[in-house]
Amino acid sequence: DAGITQSPRHKVTETGTPVTLRCHQTENHRYMYWYRQDPGHGLRLIHYSYGVKDTDKGEVSDGYSVSRSKTEDFLLTLESATSSQTSVYFCAISDGGGNYEQYFGPGTRLTVT
Amino acid sequence: QQQVKQSPQSLIVQKGGISIINCAYENTAFDYFPWYQQFPGKGPALLIAIRPDVSEKKEGRFTISFNKSAKQFSLHIMDSQPGDSATYFCAASIKTxxxxxxxxxxxxxxxxP
Structure with missing residues (x-):
């Protein structure tokens, strides 16, 4: 998985609790992305980062926040989890600089009860 | 707004046959069109990609055909094998x-088989 790890790999949480998912890369790539995957929707971009402390929203950013304090780590936080955020979350990386290719991590399965 | 539409949702092919998956896009600013392959429990893996300045790209048994005027592109898998059984996603992006x-x-x- 191109030097990308995600933690935790599985999590069950209750509605209203905060949740943080972590993506860690060893490739020193500039760009990092968070997507969610739901049946019938493919993957949808939540947030992305184009450098340390530089982030921007994707198409489904409501209810999510992100932070990137180091090149290698990109955190996704659900401030108050809802059942509609039950999904599989994927992190991806890209080195930019004319190279479009994105490589995905193994995913985190999150269930909000 | 679904900017990339993919069909069919499911496809059954006999071993040795040709698998064809189609995608249509709306945004003419897209300038990169990758295909990803995903096995159950894994992250999507980049399979093959094309840019709009070429009409076809082939890598082994996998070929992308691209029709810029029709805003369509397709994945052809020749000599399909049971090991090709997976979920395939088309995608599009804009470098800028x-x-x-x-x-x-x-x-x-x-x-x-």
């Missing part, structure tokens, strides 16, 4: 917008 990927809904391919 951080190369954020917009995905199709996915096609579940089953290759029968």
């Amino acid at each position: 917008s951080g190369s954020r990927l917009t995905f199709g809904e996915g096609t579940q391919l089953t290759v029968n």
Whole structure:
């Protein structure tokens, strides 16, 4: 998985609790992305980062926040989890600089009860 | 707004046959069109990609055909094998917008032995 790890790999949480998912890369790539995957929707971009402390929203950013304090780590936080955020979350990386290719991590399965 | 539409949702092919998956896009600013392959419990893996300045790209048994005027592109898998059974996603991105990927809904391919 191109030097990308995600933690935790599985999590069950209750509605209203905060949740943080972590993506860690060893490739020193500039760009990092968070997507969610739901049946019938493919993957949808939540947030992305184009450098340390530089982030921007994707198409489904409501209810999510992100932070990137180091090149290698990109955190996704659900401030108050809802059942509609039950999904599989994927992190991806890209080195930019004319190279479009994105490589995905193994995913985190999150269930909000 | 679904900017990339993929069909069919599911496809069953006999071993040795040709698998064809189609995608159509709306945004003419897209300048990169990758295909991803995903096995159950894994992250999407980049399979093959094309840019709009060429009409076809072939890598082994996998070929992308691209029709810029029709805003369509397709994946052809020649001599399909049971090991090709997976979910396939088309996607599109724009380099100047951080190369954020917009995905199709996915096609579940089953290759029968």
